[in-house]
Amino acid sequence: MLEDIGNLFHGFAVVVQPYNLVLMVVGIVLGVIVGVLPGLGGANGIAILLPLTFSMSPTSAIIMLSCIYWGALFGGAITSILFNIPGEPWSVATTFDGYPMAQKGKAGEALTAAFTSSFVGALFAVIMITLVAPLVASFALSFGPPEIFSVYFLAFCSFVGLSKEPPFKTIASMMLGFGLGAVGLDQMTGQLRMTFGMESMLNGFDFLIAVIGLFGIGEILLTMEEGLSFRGKAAKLNMRVVLQTWAELPRYWMLSLRSCLIGCWMGISPAGATPASFMSYGIAKRISKRGRFFGTGEIEGVVAPETAAHAAGTSALLPMISLGVPGSPTAAVLLGGLLIWGLQPGPLLFTEQKDFVWGLIASMYMGNIVGLIIVLTCVPVFAAILRIPFSVIAPVILVFCAIGAYTVHNNTFDVVMMVVFGIAGYLMKKTNYPLAPMVLAIVLGDKAEESFRQSLLGSQGAFSVFWSSGLVSTIMTLGLIALFWPLIQSTWTRLRGSAGEPHPAE
Amino acid sequence: MSVAKTVLTIGTAAFASGVFALSALPANAWEPSHPIEIIVPAGTGGGADQMARAMQGIITKHNLSKQSVVVINKSGGAGGEGFLDVKNSKGNDHKLIITLSNLFTTPMATGIPFSWKDMTPVAMMALDEFILWVNADKPYKTAKDYVDDIKSKPDNSFKMGGTGSKQEDQIITVALQKATGKKMTYIPYKGGGEVAVQLVGNHIDSSVNNPIEAVAHWRAGKLRPLCVFDNKKLDYHEKIAGDLAWDSIPTCKSAGLDVEYLMLRGYFMPPGVSPDAVAYYVDLFKKVRETPEWKKLMSDGAFNQSFMTGDEYAKWVADAEKLHEGLMKEAGFMAKTN
Amino acid sequence: MNQSVNETAGSGPSQRSAEVGVAAIMGLIAIIGIIGSLKVGIGWAAEGPRAGFFPFYVSLIVLISSVVNIVSALAKPADGAVFAEWSQLAKVCQVLIPTAIYALVVPYSGIYVASALLIALFMRWFGRYNWAIVAAVAIGLPIVTFITFEIWFLVPLPKGPLEAALGF
Structure with missing residues (x-):
């Protein structure tokens, strides 16, 4: 333990060298840029800089590259809040309240809350990594297919039953999402399903294309219907908004702590940031006093998913280093980099390459602090984008949506699909179908199906596998509790109501 | 064109020194005039993707090409999307595709219409080996111990993890079943790294991971290699785990x-x-193969460094296709539409 | 149509017909899904569900829900609520039709030329900017995009005859 802290300070000493600090700022700025532009992600940013890093020391290289990663994580929230277009799966839940806040003229507040929450989540995860790294790695190993399925189950359960819309519309929307997610190659049998011999269907429906269409294009069509302007013009454009929001944020410490814990847990188990953000949002909505206002621009609805997503994104780096399994395309490219620098990701990296590992951990601290400062100073600039007239910004958004849709599979058919999803999004929103369950189902549906079938393969078809160990039973039980929470809650209040003071007769 | 690049290279000019020696003038007249695209018919992070990205890095670092190299993943339909794209880009001198076994297995298992004969063979860079791995906590010290235990238990007592369905890992599993006479439960995962971790976590009994996917866990004493699926031992003597090197692993045949x-x-x-x-x-x-980075990649992954071009390569591929057809038919993995 | 009930709000397709329409489309997609799953087998093999098992039941639930949604939309008394006024729908189409054409043209013209035209159309038609500003944004943005994606990040986007003529 003491030795670790010594190593960490040594890591800090490496990181604060001027050369490394410059690399850090370069990485963060580039990361924010690739995070904001749809069609580019952290993977692209890292891929272009990777060749340049071959001449640096591995520690300097990982500082710059991991800072692209932090920058991209920060940048992802910007388009979600300003234009309702999430660039990454884990930013979807941020749009639910972030975009309504921007429409109310509170874009600055929403951005500040999102950035600060990201920072808090990441910081919490880094502290956890510093303190309990070895424990965490062995925890990750205990996740086989049934455990992973139970985590997805919990994510769904804590999110369904949240909408005010008619139940059959929610069901139809969610199931349609599962169906769309299933199109393409069936991972388990190697069979193509529901492609009907069409080449363009081989890829299935990627979440990003669906989301850009349903949320991004759909929103532009709705805006058109209501008149030619964005409603976010009133956003404040000075730095004071940052301080005002900060004054408000400590009130939500309980929410932040809970979201951090959910995030770290999801990040270490291989489920990742996306279920973390949905789960955190769903639980916040159930517990918060203002839960019924969620979806109309509540700041808590921004804090919860952002904190959890970044706690998960950060803690997910640990299994990557210690087990060599990348949790995202960005991490995969980063992992490829490790190999080229002559480092072997795996359990021994911690003992063999102390400089590197503790340099990386120190750069997580510093990178997030530098990143927060950079993005917060830019809040007024981002908010000012909403003042650009609709007739200029709308076609630009359409063009970037098209680029984003195209780059998912380098396929022009996806641009057409995006427009189709746009029409669907407009129609569904106007006829009161909730879009969030559909998106959740597209994102997690095929993964849940995969782990479900892997589990049953392993158990020779016996369902008892989902209650076979303490870990999996606990998570499944939590899932069931979450699913029936509204019922439990109302029974509880009724019981308490009858036991305590009698209600005044009406 | 050069504006953005110059911006990027500021501060890193140092690395340019010392690499000119390698970039001798090419003997032939043809030179790329646009960026070169390398299609990867698999997702990011897999073996093919890693090799393509490593080559991109090597070519850039040593300035081996005047044009930049772009890596594009087209993984839809078990890679079928990437192969169809190349098949349909007739006469495009700036497009390459790196293959894995799905060159053969995907058209057979899914019926997606393409074959290596629709493309122009360029070169074999290496052959990737397969090793039988078990968890180091298990009592099996040799392949024979493991096989004996399989034979002494009923069908489906053992779980084999692998990458994808009806692809190389499952083909090997089917061949193992034939050799042992007992069925194994094959569980498909998305990537080789994930399979190795599932084996470390004891969620499966064995895997046939490529060396590079599992070497870190071997060194850490979590996994144990039992045998290599090749007709000779691996040709790398460097000590890896304790006293053991890649060439300490016996062949499965032995x-x-x-x-x-x-x-x-x-x-x-x-x-x-x-x-x-x-x-x-x-x-x-050929120039890429001469670089120290490439040599390092080869020895890290214990690759079989065969290099072939032209007719020799085409003949190898044709033989490999026949072999796969036999294996796939025998395993019952052929698409019904074929 | 229900214009007699709510004349002042303007006329348009009724909310009810839109509800029925959307539910019917979903039902149709569900039927396609059911056909697709039947093709790959919906059974439960010894080791668990086959490829079509989940898609089949998922599609079946969508189909049932769609029927329920159609019935409940029809069961509601006609309150004359409109989905959107015709004038509003016309505005939506002003965006939708150029965007749809854009998506269809991209594979042939490349994304840069198509984007320049789309931006020019919007700025001139809705924004009534003068041609100089329109040209600056409509040509400038694709060029910046080109430099960022093709040259800096090495991400190739669809290109057409113009880019080929320029040697890319």
């Missing part, structure tokens, strides 16, 4: 498991490309 399988890591181009372009890429790849 352990009584007569199963051999190697996976192609090679390049193809679209049909109808100019012979001069093919010659340019062959020359480029």
